[in-house]
Amino acid sequence: MSLVAFRDDSSGPSGGPLHPLIRKLETIIELTAEEKTAIGDLPFALRTYPADSDIVREHDRPTHCVVMLEGMACRYKLLPGGKRQIFSFHIPGDMPDAQSLHLDVMDHSLATLVPTQVATIHHDVIRHLLRTNPRIADAIWRETLIDAAIFREWMANVGRREAHARIAHLLCELYTKMRAVGLARDSRLELPITQEELADATGLSTVHVNRTLQQLRAEKLIGQAARKVIIQDWQGLQRAGQFDPTYLHMRRGSVSD
Amino acid sequence: MSLVAFRDDSSGPSGGPLHPLIRKLETIIELTAEEKTAIGDLPFALRTYPADSDIVREHDRPTHCVVMLEGMACRYKLLPGGKRQIFSFHIPGDMPDAQSLHLDVMDHSLATLVPTQVATIHHDVIRHLLRTNPRIADAIWRETLIDAAIFREWMANVGRREAHARIAHLLCELYTKMRAVGLARDSRLELPITQEELADATGLSTVHVNRTLQQLRAEKLIGQAARKVIIQDWQGLQRAGQFDPTYLHMRRGSVSD
DNA sequence: CGTTAACTTGATAGCATTCAACTAGCGTGG
DNA sequence: CCACGCTAGTTGAATGCTATCAAGTTAACG
Numbered sequence: 395m396s397l398v399a400f401r402d403d404s405s406g407p408s409g410g411p412l413h414p415l416i417r418k419l420e421t422i423i424e425l426t427a428e429e430k431t432a433i434g435d436l437p438f439a440l441r442t443y444p445a446d447s448d449i450v451r452e453h454d455r456p457t458h459c460v461v462m463l464e465g466m467a468c469r470y471k472l473l474p475g476g477k478r479q480i481f482s483f484h485i486p487g488d489m490p491d492a493q494s495l496h497l498d499v500m501d502h503s504l505a506t507l508v509p510t511q512v513a514t515i516h517h518d519v520i521r522h523l524l525r526t527n528p529r530i531a532d533a534i535w536r537e538t539l540i541d542a543a544i545f546r547e548w549m550a551n552v553g554r555r556e557a558h559a560r561i562a563h564l565l566c567e568l569y570t571k572m573r574a575v576g577l578a579r580d581s582r583l584e585l586p587i588t589q590e591e592l593a594d595a596t597g598l599s600t601v602h603v604n605r606t607l608q609q610l611r612a613e614k615l616i617g618q619a620a621r622k623v624i625i626q627d628w629q630g631l632q633r634a635g636q637f638d639p640t641y642l643h644m645r646r647g648s649v650s651d
Numbered sequence: 652m653s654l655v656a657f658r659d660d661s662s663g664p665s666g667g668p669l670h671p672l673i674r675k676l677e678t679i680i681e682l683t684a685e686e687k688t689a690i691g692d693l694p695f696a697l698r699t700y701p702a703d704s705d706i707v708r709e710h711d712r713p714t715h716c717v718v719m720l721e722g723m724a725c726r727y728k729l730l731p732g733g734k735r736q737i738f739s740f741h742i743p744g745d746m747p748d749a750q751s752l753h754l755d756v757m758d759h760s761l762a763t764l765v766p767t768q769v770a771t772i773h774h775d776v777i778r779h780l781l782r783t784n785p786r787i788a789d790a791i792w793r794e795t796l797i798d799a800a801i802f803r804e805w806m807a808n809v810g811r812r813e814a815h816a817r818i819a820h821l822l823c824e825l826y827t828k829m830r831a832v833g834l835a836r837d838s839r840l841e842l843p844i845t846q847e848e849l850a851d852a853t854g855l856s857t858v859h860v861n862r863t864l865q866q867l868r869a870e871k872l873i874g875q876a877a878r879k880v881i882i883q884d885w886q887g888l889q890r891a892g893q894f895d896p897t898y899l900h901m902r903r904g905s906v907s908d
Numbered sequence: 909c910g911t912t913a914a915c916t917t918g919a920t921a922g923c924a925t926t927c928a929a930c931t932a933g934c935g936t937g938g
Numbered sequence: 939c940c941a942c943g944c945t946a947g948t949t950g951a952a953t954g955c956t957a958t959c960a961a962g963t964t965a966a967c968g
Contacts, residue, residue, distance in 0.1 A: 453897075471807055474893050479807035493800070496793040501800050501898040528782070535792055536753040542795065543750070543758050545802035550728055550736035553809040553854025556955075588914065597810030599957050604916060636731050640710075641758040813923070845946065856925050861948060909968100916963065924955085931948070938941080 410434045412513060414575075415461045418487030421574060421645060422533045432527055436520075438513040443506045450504040456494040458514040462486045465510025466586050470594065471502040480595040482544060483507075483568065483587070487575055492538050495520060508586040536643075543641045552597040555636065557606045560596045562635030565616065569625060570639055581625040610634070667691045669770060671832075672718045675744030678831060678902060679790045689784055693777075695770040700763045707761040713751040715771040719743045722767025723843050727851065728759040737852040739801060740764075740825065740844070744832055749795050752777060765843040793900075800898045809854040812893065814863045817853045819892030822873065822880060827896055838882040867891070 416433050419425060425433075438461070443449055449467065450456055462484050469481040469490060481502060484490045490504050495517060524531035544567070551560050568585065572578040587595075593603045610616050615631045617624035625631055673690050676682060682690075695718070700706055706724060707713055719741050726738040726747060738759060741747045747761050752774055781788035801824070808817050825842065829835035850860045867873050872888045874881035882888055 469803075471803070473807060473811055477811040479803075479811045481803045481806060493796045496789060496796050497800070497900050499897060499900070501900070502803060525785070532753060535795075538792075538796060538799065539750045539753050542799035542802055543754070545799055545806060546726075546728070546736075546738045546759060549738060549802060549806045549809060550730060552806060554730050554734040554736045590914080600915085601917090601958080602956055605956095608916085640756060643754050643756070643758070847946080857947085858926080858949090859924055862924095865948085911968095912966085914963100914965075917961085919959085921958075922955105923957085924953105926953075927951090929949085931946100933946080934944090936942085936944105938939100 411440065411463060412436060412438060412461060414463055414487040415489065415513075418537075418575065419530065419533050422536055423529060425530075429527055429530060432523060433530070436515055436523060438515045440511065441514055442511045443509065445506055445508045445510075448503055448505045449510075449512065450491055450494075450500055452500050452503045454500045455498050456491060456500065456517075458516050459489055459494060459520055460491050460504065461513040461515065462488045462490065463511045463513055466507045467504055467510055467512075468507055468591065468595075469502050469504050478594045479597070480591060481548070482541065483595070485572060485575060485577060489534065489537065492534055495524075507591065540643050543643060547641045548595075557596070557598055557602055558609060559635050560598065561592065561603065561606045562610060562615065562631050563637050564592070564596060564635070565610075565623060565625070566632055566635045566637035566639075567642070569623070569628075570642060570644075574644060581628060583623050583625075584621065585623050586621060668697065668720060669693060669695060669718060671720055671744035672746065672770075675794075675832065676787065676790050679793055680786060682787075686784055686787060689780060690787070693772055693780060695772045697768060698771055699768045700766070702763055702765045702767075705760055705762045706767075706769065707748055707751075707757055709757050709760045711757045712755050713748060713757065713774075715773050716746055716751060716777055717748050717761065718770040718772065719745045719747065720768045720770055722769075723764045724761055724767055724769075725764055725848065725852075726759050726761050735851045736854070737848060738805070739798065740852070742829060742832060742834060746791065746794065749791055749798075752781075764848065797900050800900060804898045805852075814853070814855055814859055815866060816892050817855065818849065818860065818863045819867060819872065819888050820894050821849070821853060821892070822867075822882070823889055823892045823894035823896075824899070826880070826882060826885075827899060827901075831901060838885060840880050840882075841878065842880045843878055 412434055416425065416430055419433070440463075449460055452471065463486055465486070467484045467490060469484070470478055471481070472478050482490070491500070494500065524534065547567075551563050555563065569578055569581075569583050572583050577583065589603045589607070590600045593600045596603065598606070607616075610631075611618055613630070613634075615625070615627045615634060617626050631637070669691055673682065673687055676690070697720075700722075706717055709728065720743055722743075724741045724747060726741070727735055728738070729735050739747070748757070751757065781791065804824075808820050812820065826835055826838075826840050829840050834840065846860045846864070847857045850857045853860065855863070864873075867888075868875055870887070870891075872882070872884045872891060874883050888894070
């Protein structure tokens with residue numbers, strides 16, 4: 395059902411396995427037919443990971459980049475003492491370790507949340523693509539800058555908002571991002587994220603996340619549902635989370651509601 | 652006295668106003684003479700700002716990039732409710748709004764902490780430089796990725812460390828970064844940062860920052876000094892802050908002690 | 909239908925905030 | 939030259955948000 399979201403409406407019959415990446419880049423720039431072909435023809439390897447497994451680990455020296463095709467992943471770091479901070483969630487089309495093109499050692503890890511399929515592409519291949527297609531290089535650079543903007547917003551979220559707003563803000567962001575790539579619609583999003591992961595993303599304890607979600611439900615901002623979030627009051631949720639999507643740098647028209 | 656740190660030891664007699672940028676890039680890659688000339692010859696405008704004034708504001712659409720020449724600045728965002736989160740501190744050589752090359756609207760502000768001199772360079776000029784000097788483009792992309800790595804570390808700092816470690820970690824980072832460009836030495840760094848700014852960078856209250864600093868002093872990790880931090884126990888401070896400089900992605904040899 | 913992971917609930921403890929007042933340092937001006 | 943005034947830093951008391959601990963409940967899954 396949700397696969398419909400990935401169908402290629404604009405680039406002809408095939409689509410190809412790397413299509414989610416093309417689709418994602420097209421939310422940034424218009425790609426020419428040649429550019430789409432250049433991406434679609436990239437040699438890659440398909441890899442499938444079970445839930446909760448590391449794709450790339452801190453201290454690794456990757457030789458390949460990862461393109462998300464299906465599933466969901468997160469970047470995180472474990473601190474001495476055992477606490478974990480999650481930095482971002484990633485959905486199909488994302489290239490979560492683009493930084494490894496320029497930074498040789500990983501300073502954090504990338505892990506799956508659910509069974510996930512990715513394409514791995516050798517750095518040399520991508521570097522050649524970027525050298526010969528400056529517009530694609532710019533688009534990917536832009537992507538990494540948006541990543542950074544999201545990190546900043548999360549920093550503000552964790553540092554200066556209280557639990558209620560933090561959770562609301564995160565839900566607003568996830569809904570907005572997933573909606574933009576067709577993974578959510580009608581105020582309904584599949585969220586394969588446990589409360590523990592929500593806690594590690596917001597700097598809270600699981601217990602407090604649980605209570606805060608209950609409060610949001612009591613306020614009729616979101617609805618009850620297993621592994622799924624139903625937004626009952628989008629305006630209210632944005633208000634509660636002080637959500638202003640500017641930092642996502644989406645194109646006009648793709649911002650929801 | 653600290654101006655000595657800016658003198659150009661490697662590139663001949665002049666240096667030129669943009670020398671801090673060249674120096675900074677040289678901590679990333681070896682620049683050829685031609686590349687240094689290309690940067691040194693960039694047309695720019697000098698601008699001087701008093702302390703506590705905005706250089707770029709949220710929602711601006713910059714047409715120029717800023718290169719820090721002298722002083723200190725920070726990036727921040729004000730949240731509804733009046734709270735402020737500081738995302739980063741910037742020192743001479745930094746290009747704090749490089750993102751404006753690819754993201755048209757500012758999602759945060761850039762402000763001075765002390766009287767500060769910057770060079771502004773038109774986007775078109777920089778874009779031309781990057782197009783004709785791919786290695787410089789890569790170096791600057793790399794810089795923006797390190798920025799992002801620092802954001803992540805700060806997120807973990809704010810989200811998962813308690814006050815004592817947070818402050819210690821921040822001091823370790825500032826010392827390491829400033830030492831790398833010659834703005835600190837002998838465990839001594841000039842820190843024109845108020846406790847309020849420290850608080851907004853760590854997600855704490857000024858009162859708690861004050862008490863935490865006192866504790867660090869009582870533990871003999873740092874020394875008492877106005878507008879200056881003297882590190883009395885570098886090993887201990889790193890331990891207290893769980894500081895591991897990997898995320899700064901500095902070249903081997905430039906990491907201190 | 910048993911087993912485990914995820915979620916929920918209640919009670920207690922604690923780190924950090926807030927409020928309010930006070931001190932120190934420093935530049936300005938009488 | 940010292941008073942004034944402002945900013946930055948300091949201190950104490952009270953409150954509160956969130957964590958922790960421990961136990962129970964639900965849901966998912968083979």
